[in-house]
Ligand SMILES: Nc1ccn([C@H]2C[C@H](O)[C@@H](COP(=O)(O)OP(=O)(O)OP(=O)(O)O)O2)c(=O)n1
């Protein structure tokens with residue numbers, strides 16, 4: 001369990017009622033409305049008015065307890081420290097049994113006039129800003145059982161993936177080796193299920209021992225088998241995803257790579273979960289999400305904020321290292337090193353820090369490169385590269401992959417893939433194309449040029465459209481032989497998470513997938529390839545999906 005570095009509040013044992021943070025309670029009394037129009041409006045709706053509510057802490061997370069307490073007061077209810085004749089509602093954990101409650105409250109029998117209700121009811125009221133019917137949530141009401149069984153069935157329908165490894169941070173743009181810490185989950189009852197995982201931020205999962213042959217891998221539960229959410233609709237859980245992304249970034253920059261990785265997994269799970277999370281149970285049931293992360297998700301849903309994020313991102317160190325790591329070519333380690341060397345501003349870095357050539361470019365173009373461009377601008381950049389390529393050879397194909405091909409409205413860079421259908425005329429194009437793009441001043445800065453003995457050549461640089469007021473934008477160009485097109489196209493279309501899932505699925509099936517090919521007959525020992533296997537014919541992306549045994553997904557459906 002990743003409990004290291006957790007705030008002391010999380011480490012504290014869940015207390016009895018009297019242990020609870022009275023200060024927060026007072027604070028919420030003092031500032032009932034907050035400043036925003038939204039919170040004022042919310043407070044006008046005192047839908048808990050007149051209710052005398054006691055919460056039984058047993059089984060309820062401390063943070064959730066705190067939120068309930070605060071919200072009860074905020075919405076006009078009376079929070080009770082102990083049971084009295086006035087108590088109208090008792091809120092209990094979902095798993096609470098009546099006889100246990102009687103023992104806790106030292107009751108011989110259940111008093112009349114008090115409702116004993118599962119906490120889901122209160123969560124729902126707080127979410128809906130309304131005093132919802134408690135009928136389905138009352139502890140001694142049989143209907144509740146029906147309802148909870150239904151919820152269980154819904155929650156069972158989670159997509160799971162045994163492993164995502166090969167995480168390589170942006171700017172270290174290459175498929176990397178799996179450095180994931182392995183945890184032995186082999187004793188878990190469902191080999192591929194994540195739903196019962198109690199791991200939190202660092203809950204990377206080891207792949208189960210690679211089964212022999214291809215036949216018995218249940219692919220329907222893999223991330224790459226599922227379509228990502230429909231982009232035309234409003235993305236559900238957008239605020240939660242944004243907050244978790246910030247957490248991941250902060251942890252990455254504070255050298256807590258595995259915790260960051262845990263967040264990445266939760267983000268990915270949220271992105272494939274196409275519905276709004278409405279209950280705590282929804283959050284816990286997410287693939288790859290353990291209790292602690294579920295608590296955070298729920299906190300964001302209930303309050304719109306995440307205290308932990310505010311805490312960790314407000315330090316001078318976090319602000320500075322986050323700013324430094326936004327420079328292209330600067331990773332978390334360098335950002336932290338510069339911070340420890342006493343650098344605090346970009347101007348200061350420019351003057352005194354030891355920057356390599358790429359970092360100098362990154363720093364000079366900091367504002368431009370940090371910003372994502374519109375889809376429209378990415379399209380123009382694609383067109384510019386295409387026209388230049390087709391001046392060299394009209395038969396060349398040039399197409400933007402990455403987020404552009406996945407249909408995103410904004411793009412961090414443009415990833416243009418170049419090939420020729422005849423399988424040979426792509427040769428020699430790479431250098432000519434770069435030359436052509438430099439000649440017109442379109443390419444302004446080179447970052448990385450990979451033109452070794454590989455079948456694919458790759459360029460990372462900076463371009464600028466000739467239009468007035470254009471900004472510098474990151475551009476990647478990849479030239480590939482036509483027989484590698486399908487695998488290259490899949491790789492450069494991404495998303496990175498979708499790719500990892502595909503690669504892991506291939507491994508589980510005794511194959512291996514790269515941007516070059518899908519190989520069969522791969523032999524591994526202790527995770528290392530002993531035999532690279534032989535490439536399968538993959539004339540189209542569809543054929544790659546078919547060989548992996550998963551349904552074809554359009555680029556838009558790969559935005560995991
Ligand atoms: N660690 C990585 C990095 C990249 N890629 C693949 C999938 C990406 O979709 C593609 C392009 O990489 P980008 O970093 O350009 O990512 P995107 O285009 O998806 O997003 P952005 O809009 O931020 O550029 O390369 C990958 O598989 N693994």
Ligand SMILES: [Mn+2]
Pocket residue numbers: 401402403404411412413414415
């Ligand atoms: Mn991209």
